[in-house]
Amino acid sequence: MDHVIKTLTPAARPPEAPGEVPAAPLRARPSRAEAEAAVRVLLGYIGDDPDREGLVDTPRRVVSAYDELFGGYHENPGEVLERTFSEIGTYDDIVLVRDIPFASHCEHHMMPFVGRAHVGYLPVERVVGLSKIARLIDIFAKRLQTQERLSSMIVTEIDTVLKPRGVAVMLEAEHTCMSMRGVQKAGSRTITTQFTGVFRDDPKEQFRFVSLVRNGIG
Structure with missing residues (x-):
């Protein structure tokens, strides 16, 4: 399938992530x-x-x-995962991309939070280009977010488009709304995880994912 990028009109809202409650209509975009x-x-x-x-x-x-x-508001995340590859032989084990740097902004204070993402999935016959996973994270991160919601959006998009046997995501980030203001606790990190399919149902697979993220072994 050819990979086609569609440009959204400036005032348009990108499609909600699958399963997300539809947002209220946007006002006309200011000049x-x-x-x-x-x-x-x-x-x-x-x-x-x-x-x-x-x-x-x-x-x-x-x-x-x-x-x-905030360029992520004007890109369609589903299109990033459209092109897949079937020439993977008999491979059916975990595909893990770890230590993907990202930067986003807290929707409560519009202050940055910066960290790394670790994404794994168990493919069914087809895989997606590794750079596309990083690109997907960037699209969602370049919107006002909470870390919990960012984790959910990444998992849901991969699960919906690729339909793998399971998806695992871990995000680790430092939030400047906590380190530079308020309690001012620099160096504290927030970790969020979300699992679907095999990773959700089998604790051994969750442990293997975390072990691969932390130690490079599983």
């Missing part, structure tokens, strides 16, 4: 000028002067950065 004006308001709110030399171009730069940091 870039309106977004830059909002940044100027925030600069004034924190007590600085938006017109001083160092900040004159800051609204433009912030909006450009947001276009990149």
